[in-house]
Amino acid sequence: MDSDDLLPAKKAPQILLGEDISAFSAHELEQRIAALEAEIARCRLAISARLATKSAAENSSSVSYLSPALIFTAGIARSFVNR
Numbered sequence: 001m002d003s004d005d006l007l008p009a010k011k012a013p014q015i016l017l018g019e020d021i022s023a024f025s026a027h028e029l030e031q032r033i034a035a036l037e038a039e040i041a042r043c044r045l046a047i048s049a050r051l052a053t054k055s056a057a058e059n060s061s062s063v064s065y066l067s068p069a070l071i072f073t074a075g076i077a078r079s080f081v082n083r
Helices: 026-060 068-081
Strands: none
Touching: none
16 A cells, blocks of 8 residues: 555645636636635735744744843842742
């Protein structure tokens, strides 16, 4: 048995970009537009998620190293605040 046989079969795309649409009815074209708009929205959400992840990574890397002296000083400061 080939390992490709274990993978689920991929669906053929329902919309082919550049496809001849001259034979489509108005209803079929509206459905096509709705499907494309849904895909655009899905892509925009994925972009937003990637940008949020990138921003979070960039912000967290700005504090790349805390010296032991700084950690010790912060601990002393916290002990005075918590009294």
